Amino acid sequence: MADKIVTGDEVIVIRGKDKGARGRVRRNFPREDRVIVEGVNIVKKHQRAIPGVRQAGIIEMEAPIHVSKVMLICPNCGKPTRVGFRFTEDGEKVRYCKKCGQTIEKPTAQRRAK
Numbered sequence: 001m002a003d004k005i006v007t008g009d010e011v012i013v014i015r016g017k018d019k020g021a022r023g024r025v026r027r028n029f030p031r032e033d034r035v036i037v038e039g040v041n042i043v044k045k046h047q048r049a050i051p052g053v054r055q056a057g058i059i060e061m062e063a064p065i066h067v068s069k070v071m072l073i074c075p076n077c078g079k080p081t082r083v084g085f086r087f088t089e090d091g092e093k094v095r096y097c098k099k100c101g102q103t104i105e106k107p108t109a110q111r112r113a114k
Contacts, residue, residue, distance in 0.1 A: 004072070004083040004095065005035060008107030011070040012080050013040055018065075022073065026062065034064035041065045076102040 005011060007028045013021045023038040043063045049056035071080040077100040084098050095104040 003030070005067055005070065006106055010073045010075070011035075011037060012073055013037070013065070013069060014071050014080070015069040016041075016065070025070075027064075029064060032064070033067045035067050035070060036062050036064050037070065038062065072104070074100060074102070074104065076100055076104070 005025060005028070007025050009025045010022065011025055013019055018040045021037075021040050023040050025035050026038050027036040029035065039062070041063045042060050044058050045061050047054070047057060047059050072083055073079070074081045074097040076097060079099055081100075082098040083095050083104065085093055086096055086103075087093055095106070096102065097104055
C-alpha cells in the first residue's frame with residue numbers, strides 16, 4: 001500500500017472527523033502507512049518557547065492520517081478511485097485508475113531543500 005498514494009496526489013478522506021475533505025498529500029510515511037494531507041486532521045500542539053527564536057503558545061498543525069482512510073482522486077476522470085498496478089511493454093510498473101482504466105502519472109512534487 002506504500003506506493004499507491006504518493007506525495008503530491010490529490011486525495012479525499014473517506015473516514016473519520018474530516019470525512020469528505022479533499023487535499024493534496026504533503027508528506028508520505030510509507031513505513032507507518034500514514035500520510036499528511038493539507039488542511040486535514042488539524043491538531044493543537046502546545047509549543048514551548050525558545051528565547052530569541054520562538055514564541056510559546058498553542059499552534060495548529062496537520063497530523064498524519066492512516067493511508068486506508070484516504071482515497072486517490074483520479075486526475076483523468078475526477079472521481080475517487082482505487083489504484084491498481086500494471087506493467088508497460090518496457091517493464092515499467094505504473095499506477096492506473098480502477099474506474100476509468102487510465103494510467104496515473106506520479107506527480108512532480110517539489111523536493112525540500114536541506
